Amino acid sequence: MPNDTPLAQGSREEISQAKAEEVLEKIDRESSFRKHAGKWALLVSVITILMSLYHIVTSSGVWVQPAMQHRSVHLAFLMALTFLLYPAFGKKQKGSAPSICDIIWLVLAVVSSIYLLFYFDEFSIRGTAITRDYVMGGIVTICVLEATRRSVGKELMILSLVFLAYGFLGQHIPGILGHTGFSLRRIIYQTYLSSEGIFGVALGVSATYIFLFILFGAFLAETGMGGFIKDFAMCLAGRTIGGEAKVAIVTCGLMGMINGSAVGNVAATGTFTIPLMRGAGFKPVFSAALVAAAGTGGMIMPPVMGAASFIMAEYLRMHYSKIMLAAAIPAILYYISQYAYVHIEARKLGMRRLPPGQITPLYVVMKRQGYMIIPVVVIVYLLLKGRTPLYAAFYGIASSVLVTSLESLLHGTFPAMLKSYLRALEQGARQSVGVGVACAVVGIINGITNMSGLGLTLGNSIVSLAQGSVFFTAFLTMIVSIILGMGLPTTACYIITATIAAPPLLKMGVNPLAAHMFVYYFACLSNLTPPVAIASYGAAGLSGQNPSEVGWAGFRIALAGFVIPFTFIYAPALLFVDSTLPQVAVATLTALIGVVAAAVAMQSYLFRPLSMFLRILLFVGACLLIFPGTESDLAGLAIILGIAAYQKFAPAPKSRATK
Secondary structure, three states, rough: OOOHHHHHHHHOOOOOOHHHHHHHHHHHHHHHHOOOOOOHHHHHHHHHHHHHHHHHHHHHHHOOOOOHHHHHHHHHHHHHHHHHHHOOOHHOOOOOOOHHHHHHHHHHHHHHHHHHHHHHHHHHOOOOHHHHHHHHHHHHHHHHHHHHHHOOHHHHHHHHHHHHHHHHHHOOOOOHHOOOOOHHHHHHHHHHHHHOOOHHHHHHHHHHHHHHHHHHHHHHHHHHHHHHHHHHHHHOOOOOOHHHHHHHHHHHHHHHHHHHHHHHHHHHHHHHHHHHHHHHHHOOOHHHHHHHHHHHHHHHHOOOOOOOHHHHHHOOOOOOHHHHHHHHHHHHHHHHHHHHHHHEEEEEEEEEEOOOHHHHHHHHHHHHHHHHHHHHHHHHHHOOOOHHHHHHHHHHHHHHHHHHHHHHHHHHOHHHHHHHHHHHHHHHHHHHHHHHHHHHHHHHHHHHHHHHHHHHHHHHHHHHHOOOOOOHHHHHHHHHHHHHHHOOOOOHHHHHHHHHHHHHHHHHHHHOOHHHHHHHHHHHHHOOOOOOHHHHHHHHHHHHHHHHHHHHHHHHHHHHHHHHHHHHHHHHHHOOOOOHHHHHHHHHHHHHHHHHHHHOOOOOOOOOOOOOOHHHHHHHHHHHOOOOOHHHHHHHHHHHHHHHHHHHOOOOOOOOOOO
């Protein structure tokens, strides 16, 4: 291959994995682990492997634990790993071994977490709590708050403390937010011993579905799925105009199917795609912003999506396959809008297709690595057949182990593959800590919200402020979701908004799945919303660009994603809700034209540059098509076709340049 090809230029600049890990540690609190050595490293490895094996065994049906006891063991593992892996004060202690203070925290956290494993049955028989229960409840609450500060960040811990204070001091708060106030014992009982607190639905979903799917992703990553996705994406998109950037979109989408993390997706794909785009001639800021926007889409891309999607299924008492099916068309539209954006950018830059000789043929990729897709097919098949996510995740892991073991035996690399399995068990447990701790601490917020009736009060206030308008209720809900998402992990953001912001939509008669999908989307898209755009910060760190510039560029690229959720509210045909197949087809077609038109408007270029007036008019037409309704569809289509015809056939404006 000639040395001056875009691929060669990109490979010379390829970002190292060490650089990706450095960026992750800098911008993603959950990835900022201590680097242990010696006996401490061995201890962490043993705990992580035991945690993964425990969850595999309990999910297999060989050993079934009652819900509260299973959650207590799950939390005990999370607490142990938190105080071993995360230093008390950030990077100052990052390279050091755990201190005596860390060990004290660890012992208190594990003992108070595991307490329910041995005494919950006794408590159930008693029917009332005793002093020992309250002491353990107080200890575990404090430990969960400290674990949150270390692994997730101080913002979520502070928010939890605010809610605890609200529970204590409600009688002193004037106006509609005031309540009678609750005693210390009542609050501990709610947060520790009830199913609406720390050991509630969120931690239960973390202990089952979320952990297993994170572990599934770790197995695929350690056994070479990432390399297959890169090669497969190059085969699908590399031959088109601007193929280097389109490869980034396809790679992020495919990786997101098994990843479900915005920042993780950016780090995993950006190391390869950002240099590739820059080598092809795309601007550095554009390259980083595209990876941020496409990487965030992994959280809305079935089958795995983000961790919060499993909690949504539990809240709605709905099988996960329906959530997965509902998310499919909007996710595809999200990526098509970015695909169109890239195509226009490539045309503006005068780019050409890559020569066929630079791309490995698809049949060669499938022959060499096609077996890697089998675990994903197993997951999708089992979910669509109506099996539980727990069942599907277990057999997804089992199929991954089976196919990679057979392949490694054929090539004589089985010992190395065994080491990969151990690394997967360890990495899966490590990656689950931040999400699991967030699920635990959000239980405190949920407990106080349910006790005080805060969710109902705030819901009524939002509806009142919107004066009965569905659109303004949805708009205010979007603002709440985005603001919360700026300081919270997506899972925590969704849980809080589902408790506080979704009820107003439900009160306005919006379909429950549409309402929850609406707040889930904006919880995910908060990763792209300036000024705190965590996915863009990650991409900026990988590319060495200004985070603010990357953040605003990523926001523009993903703008269609901020419009699509409003279609869920007015006519949820895109979610396969209360709709016939013809209605779904019409809604999909009009939304498809709309998102492409929105990309054209953001790029200000169709057949030639657009004037500001035509650009605004085109975006209005795009919104009319994305929003369902026969009249709005016809009006939007007329605007878009009119502008396209004018651009195609009208003479170009005369240049004002002097002769």
